[in-house]
Amino acid sequence: MRDQDQIERVAAATQPLPVETDVSAPEVPAAIHERVLSTRQLAWRRFKRHKLAIASLSILILLGLLTLFIPLISQYNFSQLNLFRRLLGPGSAHWLGTDNLGRDEFTRVMYGGRISLLVGLSVAISAGVIGGIVGGIAGYYGGWLDNALMRVTDLFLAIPFLVVLLIGARFLDKFLPGSSLVHTILILSLFFWMPDARIVRGVFLSLKEKEFVEAARASGAKDSRIIFYHMLPNAMGPIIVNATLGVAAAILTESALSFLGFGVQPPTPTWGNLLNDARGFIKVAPGLTWFPGLAILLAVLCVNFLGDGLRDALDPHQKLGSKE
Amino acid sequence: MYRYIIRRLIFAIPILLISSVLVFAVVRSTFDPLGGAAINPRVSKADIIRVKHELGLDKSPVQQYWTWLTKFLRGNWGSSLLSDRPVYPDIQSALVNTIVLGGIATAFSLLVGVGIGVYSALRQYSWFDHFSTSVAFLGLSMPNFWFALLLQIFFGVYLTKWLHLTSPIFYTAGLSQPGSSGFNLIDRARHLVLPMLVLSVQIIAVYSRYMRASMLEVLHSDYLRTARAKGLKESRVIVRHAMRNALIPLTTQVAIDVGAIAGGLIITEAIFEYPGMGRYFVDALFRGDYQQILPWMMVAVFFVIIFNLAADILYAVLDPRIRYA
Numbered sequence: 001m002r003d004q005d006q007i008e009r010v011a012a013a014t015q016p017l018p019v020e021t022d023v024s025a026p027e028v029p030a031a032i033h034e035r036v037l038s039t040r041q042l043a044w045r046r047f048k049r050h051k052l053a054i055a056s057l058s059i060l061i062l063l064g065l066l067t068l069f070i071p072l073i074s075q076y077n078f079s080q081l082n083l084f085r086r087l088l089g090p091g092s093a094h095w096l097g098t099d100n101l102g103r104d105e106f107t108r109v110m111y112g113g114r115i116s117l118l119v120g121l122s123v124a125i126s127a128g129v130i131g132g133i134v135g136g137i138a139g140y141y142g143g144w145l146d147n148a149l150m151r152v153t154d155l156f157l158a159i160p161f162l163v164v165l166l167i168g169a170r171f172l173d174k175f176l177p178g179s180s181l182v183h184t185i186l187i188l189s190l191f192f193w194m195p196d197a198r199i200v201r202g203v204f205l206s207l208k209e210k211e212f213v214e215a216a217r218a219s220g221a222k223d224s225r226i227i228f229y230h231m232l233p234n235a236m237g238p239i240i241v242n243a244t245l246g247v248a249a250a251i252l253t254e255s256a257l258s259f260l261g262f263g264v265q266p267p268t269p270t271w272g273n274l275l276n277d278a279r280g281f282i283k284v285a286p287g288l289t290w291f292p293g294l295a296i297l298l299a300v301l302c303v304n305f306l307g308d309g310l311r312d313a314l315d316p317h318q319k320l321g322s323k324e
Numbered sequence: 325m326y327r328y329i330i331r332r333l334i335f336a337i338p339i340l341l342i343s344s345v346l347v348f349a350v351v352r353s354t355f356d357p358l359g360g361a362a363i364n365p366r367v368s369k370a371d372i373i374r375v376k377h378e379l380g381l382d383k384s385p386v387q388q389y390w391t392w393l394t395k396f397l398r399g400n401w402g403s404s405l406l407s408d409r410p411v412y413p414d415i416q417s418a419l420v421n422t423i424v425l426g427g428i429a430t431a432f433s434l435l436v437g438v439g440i441g442v443y444s445a446l447r448q449y450s451w452f453d454h455f456s457t458s459v460a461f462l463g464l465s466m467p468n469f470w471f472a473l474l475l476q477i478f479f480g481v482y483l484t485k486w487l488h489l490t491s492p493i494f495y496t497a498g499l500s501q502p503g504s505s506g507f508n509l510i511d512r513a514r515h516l517v518l519p520m521l522v523l524s525v526q527i528i529a530v531y532s533r534y535m536r537a538s539m540l541e542v543l544h545s546d547y548l549r550t551a552r553a554k555g556l557k558e559s560r561v562i563v564r565h566a567m568r569n570a571l572i573p574l575t576t577q578v579a580i581d582v583g584a585i586a587g588g589l590i591i592t593e594a595i596f597e598y599p600g601m602g603r604y605f606v607d608a609l610f611r612g613d614y615q616q617i618l619p620w621m622m623v624a625v626f627f628v629i630i631f632n633l634a635a636d637i638l639y640a641v642l643d644p645r646i647r648y649a
Binding site for chain 2: 159160161162163166167170171174175248252255256259260261262275278279282283286289292293296297300301304305
């Protein structure tokens with residue numbers, strides 16, 4: 001019991017600074033020594049110590065559930081007009097008020113969250129897959145292939161990001177049928193894989209020299225088996241951490257694109273285009289500007305804290321500051 | 325050293341050429357200047373063919389690219405499709421406005437960011453360090469266009485109302501008061517403050533974290549112990565020995581960031597209706613005016629490539645370890 005307290009005290013002392021938690025291992029009861037913990041259990045234990053990450057995860061789960069079950073929670077539809085009840089302030093009938101067409105703002109923010117979170121997640125995952133493939137090939141095979149792929153990565157990193165996204169959105173609209181939502185996810189994924197590629201390449205470069213990979217190769221394993229069976233699982237930690245931070249970046253970028261009017265198009269609400277709609281009513285209904293913005297801030301902040309907690313748990317050697 | 329610089333400079337030319345091909349291909353295939361006319365029943369087929377011929381759109385893509393490139397290099401940047409205004413002076417003045425805004429924001433952020441970073445590193449885990457870490461986290465998680473809207477509400481609506489002013493302390497849009505003629509420094513400054521603040525939030529957050537990390541690394545190095553052992557004053561150890569070296573990685577980062585300014589202030593300029601490159605681009609994009617977008621893209625790409633080059637060269641100049649490696 002005493003040791004439990006101590007663990008919590010140490011965690012509390014390092015609380016406000018989620019990064020670089022250099023917790024010297026507290027005295028562990030003998031019972032734990034006897035049981036050998038798996039890597040996963042160890043990671044979970046380190047993650048639990050990170051109170052801010054736990055809180056963020058709970059908030060994100062709550063937010064996700066709210067956005068998923070909003071049709072059951074709210075009696076309004078996100079596109080249901082009521083011109084007699086325009087621009088109301090927050091109240092009991094409309095929790096966050098109504099917009100310029102009398103649509104319920106709470107419902108709209110939640111529906112918007114559904115789209116924004118969906119975009120964030122899909123972009124992070126598909127960017128992780130692209131980056132994983134590019135970085136994996138570059139790191140594993142090395143040589144001219146590595147050189148060529150890394151120059152391409154540098155090229156993608158160097159171009160003015162938002163400009164290409166804006167042009168790219170137009171490009172897709174012209175050549176690819178489909179909704180603006182799919183286009184936005186596609187175009188963001190196409191420009192989010194570079195950090196993943198660099199990280200995976202780095203991990204693969206160091207793993208390649210390890211004895212267990214040598215052993216696998218000596219016993220005649222094919223390249224694909226070595227990559228997917230032996231190396232990839234060992235690279236999952238950094239990939240997951242980076243993908244989490246990618247969710248935050250994708251949510252921010254999507255909202256910026258939609259805010260400018262080039263991302264997901266109305267009537268589908270997202271946090272970005274809700275803010276764009278609110279611009280005309282800054283004076284009469286400031287709530288319309290506050291709520292979607294606060295939602296973005298909350299979601300992105302939580303995802304960032306979660307990423308930090310995961311970094312401590314899965315990738316204990318890495319520190320912040322090497323984020324760029 | 326000089327050979328290195330010259331080699332890099334020569335290398336930049338093919339990169340610029342390849343970028344120009346990419347820019348041309350993507351922009352020309354994305355925007356169809358006669359797409360609107362083609363579905364307009366009042367425009368005759370013959371007219372479309374005539375205009376196409378005038379614009380040179382009936383030639384092969386390679387020919388079109390070559391004509392465009394040679395004209396562009398000679399300084400003939402064409403004129404807007406819709407208004408027929410020549411593009412060059414407009415882009416030039418937009419570029420000047422953007423560089424002024426971006427330059428001031430970068431200088432301000434650098435000053436504040438380096439200060440915060442160095443102080444946090446010197447007082448690691450103090451309340452100031454924790455506080456600045458939290459604020460940096462907040463700054464990085466906040467959508468900057470939302471922050472801009474909040475500033476507009478606060479300065480444009482509430483503060484003006486509370487203080488019973490006739491005009492806001494800091495204007496929320498534009499470059500100068502409508503109707504005013506000539507250059508007025510105070511008026512200009514009142515227009516620049518809010519966009520500068522919006523740009524600075526994220527840059528300060530990034531630079532202060534960056535500076536803190538590199539300062540911490542230097543503070544633990546052996547040569548700093550040597551400097552102290554020689555009996556140097558602490559202030560001299562920190563400023564001359566630690567800070568100078570800790571600034572090297574930041575310098576190259578700043579060079580790269582400055583290169584991105586030419587094409588990178590899109591959101592801020594759009595919100596504050598600031599007549600710079602970003603706003604020019606968004607306007608052109610809404611109209612689909614490829615004649616404006618092409619030279620704009622080339623200018624933006626040029627700045628990125630040149631400043632990336634400058635960053636590499638700066639790094640080699642500042643850090644002898646690179647040179648002899």
